[in-house]
Amino acid sequence: MSAPTHFPDRPQFSGFMKPCCLEGEVSHLEVHGEIPADIDGTFYRVMPDPQLPPFIQDDPWFNGDGSISAFRIKDGKASFKQRYVRTEKFSREREAKRALLGKYRNKYTDAVEFKVRSTANTNIVHFNGKLLALKEDAPPYALDPDTLETLGLHTFEGQLPSLTFTAHPKFDPKTGEMICFGYEAKGDGTPDVCYYRVAPDGKFLEVVWLVAPVVGMIHDFAVTENFVLFPIMPQVCDLERLKQGGEHWEWSPETPFYVGVLPRKGAKPEDVKWFQYRNSFPGHVSNAFEDALGNLVLDISLSDKNVFFWWPDAQGNAPEPSSIVSQLKRFVIDPNSSDLSLSDPEVLQEDNSEFYRIDDRFSTQSYRHCFYDMMNPALGTDFPAITHQLGGGYPLYNSLGHLDLQTRKVEVYFPGPTHMVQEPVFIPRRGSSGEGDGYLLALVNNYATMSSELHLLDTKDFTQAKAVVLLPVRLRQGLHGNWVDSDDVKS
Numbered sequence: 001m002s003a004p005t006h007f008p009d010r011p012q013f014s015g016f017m018k019p020c021c022l023e024g025e026v027s028h029l030e031v032h033g034e035i036p037a038d039i040d041g042t043f044y045r046v047m048p049d050p051q052l053p054p055f056i057q058d059d060p061w062f063n064g065d066g067s068i069s070a071f072r073i074k075d076g077k078a079s080f081k082q083r084y085v086r087t088e089k090f091s092r093e094r095e096a097k098r099a100l101l102g103k104y105r106n107k108y109t110d111a112v113e114f115k116v117r118s119t120a121n122t123n124i125v126h127f128n129g130k131l132l133a134l135k136e137d138a139p140p141y142a143l144d145p146d147t148l149e150t151l152g153l154h155t156f157e158g159q160l161p162s163l164t165f166t167a168h169p170k171f172d173p174k175t176g177e178m179i180c181f182g183y184e185a186k187g188d189g190t191p192d193v194c195y196y197r198v199a200p201d202g203k204f205l206e207v208v209w210l211v212a213p214v215v216g217m218i219h220d221f222a223v224t225e226n227f228v229l230f231p232i233m234p235q236v237c238d239l240e241r242l243k244q245g246g247e248h249w250e251w252s253p254e255t256p257f258y259v260g261v262l263p264r265k266g267a268k269p270e271d272v273k274w275f276q277y278r279n280s281f282p283g284h285v286s287n288a289f290e291d292a293l294g295n296l297v298l299d300i301s302l303s304d305k306n307v308f309f310w311w312p313d314a315q316g317n318a319p320e321p322s323s324i325v326s327q328l329k330r331f332v333i334d335p336n337s338s339d340l341s342l343s344d345p346e347v348l349q350e351d352n353s354e355f356y357r358i359d360d361r362f363s364t365q366s367y368r369h370c371f372y373d374m375m376n377p378a379l380g381t382d383f384p385a386i387t388h389q390l391g392g393g394y395p396l397y398n399s400l401g402h403l404d405l406q407t408r409k410v411e412v413y414f415p416g417p418t419h420m421v422q423e424p425v426f427i428p429r430r431g432s433s434g435e436g437d438g439y440l441l442a443l444v445n446n447y448a449t450m451s452s453e454l455h456l457l458d459t460k461d462f463t464q465a466k467a468v469v470l471l472p473v474r475l476r477q478g479l480h481g482n483w484v485d486s487d488d489v490k491s
């Protein structure tokens with residue numbers, strides 16, 4: 001197998017999606033407008049960014065090496081640092097000067113044998129003094145929050161019982177506990193789900209092993225005060241297909257959307273209930289909580305179509321990417337019900353939206369404010385001017401939304417006609433405990449300058465930016481990130 005010397009001429013490697021391959025620091029970023037003086041912390045985010053050209057055909061965006069960006073904000077100023085996670089894959093490929101890892105989550109296509117295949121490219125969370133770089137097929141990699149240096153694979157001093165760790169752990173704001181799971185937890189193609197809770201000091205509190213009704217992707221999940229919910233996408237894995245060098249995932253139009261419901265504490269494996277709804281694609285969770293009647297309220301992105309269109313069904317069918325719409329929907333689930341079919345959810349917001357973020361101090365609790373990415377072409381995006389630079393392989397969003405779940409009013413921030421937004425983070429206003437009172441910060445792709453920007457909004461004045469911070473470089477589309485306040489680091 002000869003190693004390619006350049007990235008392929010495909011949308012996911014072109015235009016704004018051309019790999020960046022950059023590590024470094026900028027000590028003073030250019031600020032337009034004003035960064036409020038009370039903001040003091042770091043915005044960490046991760047993007048898949050292949051260090052070397054893949055040797056397999058049409059490698060999806062999701063298979064790139066995890067590159068961590070850290071934006072430090074203090075005293076109205078912003079600095080920037082970026083470093084790759086030194087995964088086993090990254091380090092061995094750097095040494096070999098060529099790609100060695102094959103297809104997304106298919107070890108049978110690798111050029112060498114890996115102990116851990118993680119690309120650490122999906123989320124970056126702060127826990128117990130460390131950053132954890134997450135990919136749902138492996139344990140976390142731990143990083144130093146200041147230097148972004150990789151400390152190594154993190155198995156919680158050997159307590160981690162699962163081969164896998166979700167990219168979407170949840171944090172209980174009252175207890176500081178981290179609630180997690182892994183799926184395909186006993187290896188590729190296994191239906192085993194491992195649920196676990198970790199105390200703020202890193203000690204495992206509880207482990208429960210479950211068996212899922214289908215080996216499907218469980219990308220995000222939801223937690224309430226007394227329950228956890230596991231939404232399974234109808235993207236299914238088959239070990240024989242993997243062994244033949246095929247894709248890890250295949251869209252299954254016959255498979256329902258399952259939601260597993262398990263008591264959060266003290267559950268036995270047989271306590272899990274698998275509710276089901278008609279075939280649809282569950283995306284990211286906004287939040288979940290228990291209502292006055294003890295029902296579980298699950299606010300989640302839902303699409304009628306296969307959002308991961310690059311993994312088609314067995315016949316090769318996939319939707320036209322521009323036809324895919326996801327909406328924020330609300331399922332109400334009675335955990336004691338013996339009827340396992342879910343009623344139609346309520347549409348909370350009509351727009352095509354994803355990447356919901358909340359005031360995390362209200363995670364697992366009843367909440368009022370939801371912030372998100374949305375796509376509304378009528379806002380004025382100049383598509384003819386930017387289409388050749390968009391790249392592709394993922395849905396795009398041109399604006400930020402704020403939904404008030406009490407009044408159902410929506411506010412929209414449109415960053416400009418040549419811009420697309422990445423996932424935002426919410427920053428509480430210092431000294432204020434009011435839900436949603438603070439700032440929203442998002443990385444923005446500017447296709448006119450072919451560089452990246454941070455846009456900072458005050459949630460009290462949502463429709464215009466308080467500050468726009470310019471980066472001298474382009475950061476390609478990323479996944480998830482989190483705000484780590486300086487207060488949270490000290491305590």
Ligand SMILES: C=Cc1ccc(O)c(OC)c1
Pocket residue numbers: 048061062063121122136219479
């Ligand atoms: C957005 C979802 C998602 C799901 C699985 C992945 O491996 C991933 O990698 C970046 C992203």
Ligand SMILES: [Fe+2]
Pocket residue numbers: 167168219220284479480
């Ligand atoms: Fe995600």
